[in-house]
Amino acid sequence: MNMGTKYLSILGASGSIGVNALSVVRDFPDNFRVRYLSAHSQADLLIAQAKEFLPDAVAIGDETKYRAVKEALPGIEVLSGRSGLLELASRNNVDIMLNAIVGSAGMEPTINSIKAGVNVALSNKESLVMAGGLIKGLLASEGVDLYPVDSEHSAIWQCLSGEVPTDVKRLIITGSGGPFRTTPRGDFKNVTVAQALNHPNWSMGRKITIDSATLMNKGLEVIEAYWLFDLPVEKINIVIHPQSIVHSMVEFVDGSVKAQLGLPDMKIPIQYALTYPNHFPQSWEQLDLAEIGTLSFEKPDYEKFTCLNLAFEALKTGGSLPVVLNVANEQAVYRFLNGEIGFTQIPELIDQAMNKHDFLEHPDLDDILALEVWTKSFIKRS
């Protein structure tokens, strides 16, 4: 608890990760001070958060809401639009930027913060999926660290604490299997949006909940783990664990396996990313394994969840493929949520985009942004 005060920038503050992060700040007012907040469109929540946490500046993505935010927050600098977000992400007078932005829009803020020499607590897995190579280079040159926020990567990070990286044999990423773990493949074509949004364990945003139903979320996590922990794809395995209590594991070369467990609640990994290397005391509901009784494990069904194969293919081939995978998935999920396409069309459209795009071996930032535009357009008209 003698950590001193950490200055925070919380981008994507109005989502569930951002709200939970601000709850941690509320619990430990001596240890955190919020300098920057951003939200895409939820101006009212951003205003309320700013009134409570008194940041130096906020950014509202939706420019039509700029005036309302500005008038509600006298004495606080207010930025707006994509450029406002990117400017906030570039400021260097914070210790940690928590990137809780949803989707590919979060990639550039990650890059800007690293370039500013700011450590990034990364909830936005798309940053590494789309620009892993670029970001790794910047981390090394800027001497900046990434703190994982995803429960799986936080688990691996915690299991690696005090260990020698070369002693790692493999990572075992757990996944609940989502709402369709036991649904026959033949029934996938009839899956409704409501069914896909009904996750058995986790309460999350709509996009990631659909990703958990297709298991694309697990695929994106494998790619994220590849970049975070510097291991070849062969050493990153997935095991299905329906209870979501074991959040992931690390096996060492002597056969010893370390796991991190907890109730399925994002509060723990969010707080840990902010308090690392310490654990801060909380009276959250305690894990009681005797009460839970049973933890079960099974192999993932790659024939049923074809998004997993697409993700492994993208990671193995690399280059521009993960960019297209991620953006195509994002757009296909939005089209599914809008009722425009069926559940089984999600992997079909991603596969088409991956096959149709002009492959690049080493895309730079401009290439990635251009690929994003192409892929969005491709999925929209498919």
Next chain:
Amino acid sequence: MNMGTKYLSILGASGSIGVNALSVVRDFPDNFRVRYLSAHSQADLLIAQAKEFLPDAVAIGDETKYRAVKEALPGIEVLSGRSGLLELASRNNVDIMLNAIVGSAGMEPTINSIKAGVNVALSNKESLVMAGGLIKGLLASEGVDLYPVDSEHSAIWQCLSGEVPTDVKRLIITGSGGPFRTTPRGDFKNVTVAQALNHPNWSMGRKITIDSATLMNKGLEVIEAYWLFDLPVEKINIVIHPQSIVHSMVEFVDGSVKAQLGLPDMKIPIQYALTYPNHFPQSWEQLDLAEIGTLSFEKPDYEKFTCLNLAFEALKTGGSLPVVLNVANEQAVYRFLNGEIGFTQIPELIDQAMNKHDFLEHPDLDDILALEVWTKSFIKRS
């Protein structure tokens, strides 16, 4: 693997822990050199081990076998009897003394090695159960470390790696529940030696296997954990886990739980105690949770396994009680193995000894040795 060469003393080399430790030495000849070996009575095995590993000296406990060992090992110093063992344990030209001696006989060798400034890899839990306070004082004054070898304590030790001790909320020691987990208490009086020796998961020596059937082993482990990890008894919990895959856990103050897992095989913790802080590569059978399928957990039944209550009582009261608990248990188990008493008499005799002895608040080494003599005699004539 660039650890350099560690010099080892392996006391109790003929038991399963000692044999496994020598197998690790055999696997990594550049990293280990055996200086000393001891065995209580298995002279033939000690001779074979000495011929393979060429120690500077060996000690054979059974004095009647001294001549045979001496003649078989020309050029190697041979000691014998209790005094020979204690002398070997006092030698200071080794990096680690692995104490794999069974039972209370292992306590003094632990003390001697610490006094000689030698780090102790401790498989002999009785050392800490009987003389925890004494040993903690010596560790501090001599600047010596203990490396746990018990699978449960190795698990906790691994989970604490890289963590801040004050962040620990509680330890969760797992236990299989032994062969009588589901046996009604009413049937305990008919338990045979063969049934009690039939442990569901672990292959171990006879004494510890009976301790696993009464759950006294778990009680002794709680006491050992108390001394190893400096936590009050309220923060050391037991959960029954019949599959023996999760070897123990640590819960931190933020609700994050770390666990160490592995197939139930002592090779991993034995090797880790010798290679710490590294894991050395082994091609042992790999843990496959999808293959295992289910891990289950339940509360221990304190009404059925009364040895657990005796152990908690001994730990809470402290002083001479843990000494009497341990020695009385040891002798009662030997009487049970000899067919002299029934299974339910084990806790009864321990309880009597704990009640009848002259309580000492702060026993010194002489007091402990005197208590050992009294308790052995008490149980033999009860």
